[in-house]
Amino acid sequence: MPAKYIYWLIAGVFLIIISPNFLSHGMFMDGVIYASVARNLAESHGSWWAPFFTETRYPQFFEHPPLMFWLLSFFYKVFGDHFFIEKIFSLSCVAVSCFLLHRIWSVFKLTNDSWLPILLFCSFPLIIWTATNNMLENLLLVQLTAAVFYMIRFVNQRDMNAMLAASLLLCSAILTKGPVGLFVLVFPLTYGLLYAGKSVFNSLLDTAILSLSTVSITAAIFLFNASAFHFLEAYYKEQILHGMKDVMMVTSRWKIISFLGAELIIPALLMLAAWQWRDNKAHQKADAQKGLMLSFFLTGMCGVFPFMISLKQSNFYIIPSLPFFALGAAIFVQQNVGSRIMKESWIRWKYWTLIVSAVFLIAIASIVINTGKINRDRNMLRDIFAIKETIPQNKVLQTCLPLKDNFGLEAYLQRYGHWSLDTRESHQFYFYSADCGTPKPSEIILPSENHSFFIYKTAPDQPPVLRSSD
Numbered sequence: 307m308p309a310k311y312i313y314w315l316i317a318g319v320f321l322i323i324i325s326p327n328f329l330s331h332g333m334f335m336d337g338v339i340y341a342s343v344a345r346n347l348a349e350s351h352g353s354w355w356a357p358f359f360t361e362t363r364y365p366q367f368f369e370h371p372p373l374m375f376w377l378l379s380f381f382y383k384v385f386g387d388h389f390f391i392e393k394i395f396s397l398s399c400v401a402v403s404c405f406l407l408h409r410i411w412s413v414f415k416l417t418n419d420s421w422l423p424i425l426l427f428c429s430f431p432l433i434i435w436t437a438t439n440n441m442l443e444n445l446l447l448v449q450l451t452a453a454v455f456y457m458i459r460f461v462n463q464r465d466m467n468a469m470l471a472a473s474l475l476l477c478s479a480i481l482t483k484g485p486v487g488l489f490v491l492v493f494p495l496t497y498g499l500l501y502a503g504k505s506v507f508n509s510l511l512d513t514a515i516l517s518l519s520t521v522s523i524t525a526a527i528f529l530f531n532a533s534a535f536h537f538l539e540a541y542y543k544e545q546i547l548h549g550m551k552d553v554m555m556v557t558s559r560w561k562i563i564s565f566l567g568a569e570l571i572i573p574a575l576l577m578l579a580a581w582q583w584r585d586n587k588a589h590q591k592a593d594a595q596k597g598l599m600l601s602f603f604l605t606g607m608c609g610v611f612p613f614m615i616s617l618k619q620s621n622f623y624i625i626p627s628l629p630f631f632a633l634g635a636a637i638f639v640q641q642n643v644g645s646r647i648m649k650e651s652w653i654r655w656k657y658w659t660l661i662v663s664a665v666f667l668i669a670i671a672s673i674v675i676n677t678g679k680i681n682r683d684r685n686m687l688r689d690i691f692a693i694k695e696t697i698p699q700n701k702v703l704q705t706c707l708p709l710k711d712n713f714g715l716e717a718y719l720q721r722y723g724h725w726s727l728d729t730r731e732s733h734q735f736y737f738y739s740a741d742c743g744t745p746k747p748s749e750i751i752l753p754s755e756n757h758s759f760f761i762y763k764t765a766p767d768q769p770p771v772l773r774s775s776d
Contacts, residue, residue, distance in 0.1 A: 309419040311658045316421060318665035320428045320437075325672035327438040328397065329390050332682035337440030338717035341392040343367050344378035345721070348387070355533035361702050361726035363716060368540035373481035374445045389721075390677075392440040399444035400437045404428070406451040407629060413458055414598065416640055423629075423636035429572045430628050432621060442483045443625035449479040450490050451629045454605070461494050461502055461512055473519035480524050484546065487626060489609040491517055496604045500597035553618040562613045565621040569628065573635035584642035599637040606630035686715060689759040690722050696751055697735055697761055700724040704733040706742035709759075736762040 321328070333341070343357045352358030357367040357375050367375075381391050404424045411420035427433060436444055453475035459468035479487030491513060498509030528534045556562075609627030613619050680687045705727045709715060719725040719737075727737060735751070738760045751761045 309421055311662050312419065312421040313424070314662045315658075315665060316425050316428055318662060318669050320434070321669035322665065322672055323434055324397070324437050325669060326676050327681050328393055328673055329677040330679045330681040331389060331687055332680055332684075333392070334435075334439040334441070335714040335717055336442075337392065337396075338714070338721050340370075340374065340442065341378070341440050342717060342720040344375040344392075345382050345387055347372075347375055348379035348382035353533070355531075355537040360716065360720050362728045363726070366540075368537060368544055370442060370483060370545070371481045371541065372537070373478055374442055377445070378440075393438050396440050396444050397437050399448050400428075400433060403447040403451050403629060406448065406455055407633065410451070410455050410458065410633065411636070413455070414595075416595070416637065422640055423632045426573050426576070426635050426639075427629055427632035430569050430632070432569055432625050433628060436622065436625055441622055441625070443622055445482050446479055446487050446626040447629060449475045449482065450487050450626050453479070454490055454493050454630070457490070457494050457516065458497065460516070461498055461504070469516060469519060472516060473523055476516070476520040477523045477527070480520075481527075484541070486612075486623070488520075489612065489627070490605060491520070492608045493601065493605045496601040497598070500601045549618045550616045553616075556617055556619045559614045559617065559619075562610055562619045562624065565619070566610050566624050566627075568621070569624065570631060570635075573631060577635055577638050580639040580642040595637050595641050599634045599641075602630045602634035602637070606634065683714065683718065685758050686718060687722075689757050690718055692757065693759070693761055694723050701735060702726045702728050702733050703735050703737040703761075704728055704731070705737040708741040708743075709737060709739060734763065738762055 339359065343352070343359050346352055346358045347354075352365075352367070354372060354376065357372055358365055359367045378392065378395055381395055385391055404427060407423045407427055408420040411423055453472045456468040456472035456475065459465045460472060476487065476490070494512040494516060495509045498504035498512055499506065504512070528538045606627040609630070610624050613623055701724075703719075703725050707729055710727045710729050716727055719727065725737075739758055751763055
């Protein structure tokens with residue numbers, strides 16, 4: 307079977323898996339916040355270095371660097387404010403990452419086909435999840451995989467243009483999610499020592515050149531732009547220092563390792579199967595690729611272990627490291643059983659064209675069927691859509707603390723209605739639920755039947771609701 311059928315088959319199956327979530331409503335809370343910030347920027351709310359979330363929460367959004375918001379806002383400017391824009395952007399990042407894996411695989415001419423690392427990459431549960439959830443890590447996947455591609459050219463050929471490209475990509479990663487992407491700077495060292503046959507001095511020199519170039523470009527951006535420097539000060543205080551000292555998302559520093567283990571189950575099983583089914587002749591020739599395999603694995607681990615210094619951990623933090631685990635596992639599998647797989651008769655089965663076509667038809671049908679449906683937070687989004695048909699957008703809504711503290715709710719209200727929530731002052735409309743535990747204002751606007759959230763019109767002299775027990 308020609309390799310193109312394998313690529314299309316992987317793509318088709320991946321689309322089937324994500325189809326319930328692809329063009330439907332509902333995302334992980336962070337993705338909704340990022341979409342709201344980018345959409346607001348496209349509508350000239352906020353500025354490049356001080357994006358805007360809501361009137362009452364993060365009117366200057368310094369929680370993350372703004373590069374992804376800049377890029378995503380361009381798509382909103384061009385295509386309009388549609389909920390599927392952020393979904394398509396997310397999937398596009400995963401698709402570009404797959405292409406970059408193909409380019410890296412092709413550099414080493416391990417085989418004529420690069421479908422194996424792409425298959426392993428697309429098998430990670432977090433990649434399936436992030437493809438429809440608009441995470442910052444989606445853009446990091448592209449930036450860091452591309453940076454490593456240019457690092458390989460730099461180390462192999464001393465190509466200074468490739469060095470500059472890698473440095474610019476690392477700078478863009480810093481402008482996307484701060485310093486977390488700098489772990490790939492270990493790759494020139496591990497690759498040079500374990501595979502390229504370079505001395506310790508030359509490997510360290512390559513790493514130093516890339517590091518100095520990246521720092522210089524990044525420093526120039528922040529030091530020669532007052533707005534950028536102001537953002538950097540706020541980001542460092544509010545996100546980096548506060549996050550490392552005060553935020554506890556897990557109870558054990560080792561939790562990040564369990565997150566990684568859950569992602570590596572499928573690659574580990576395939577590696578075990580490849581070892582049991584190995585072609586001894588091919589295995590004897592595989593020694594030359596062990597260094598390359600180890601360099602990718604070590605790079606991936608350097609993208610995970612640093613998170614252990616803090617209790618601020620989440621499973622999606624390891625997403626940028628996953629392409630390198632996919633490459634390492636693919637090299638192991640290919641070197642042990644690659645030649646045997648390509649010789650099997652099923653590869654040349656004449657019905658593959660029909661199978662691939664059927665898979666894509668199923669994928670397209672499933673996407674169409676699920677387009678516009680609500681795939682998560684169903685009751686919340688149903689009520690927000692009803693509210694959108696009832697009251698004007700771009701309003702500050704009075705509410706109580708339990709609802710104000712619901713970040714997911716607040717993100718959806720901003721994304722779909724440009725609404726902000728406020729507990730300190732009275733406003734024309736009062737956003738209410740049973741969680742508020744306060745007397746209901748007299749005039750209801752949104753009918754209460756079969757709804758969890760309600761809108762009431764407040765009296766001009768009604769005081770703000772500060773606590774659920776008021």
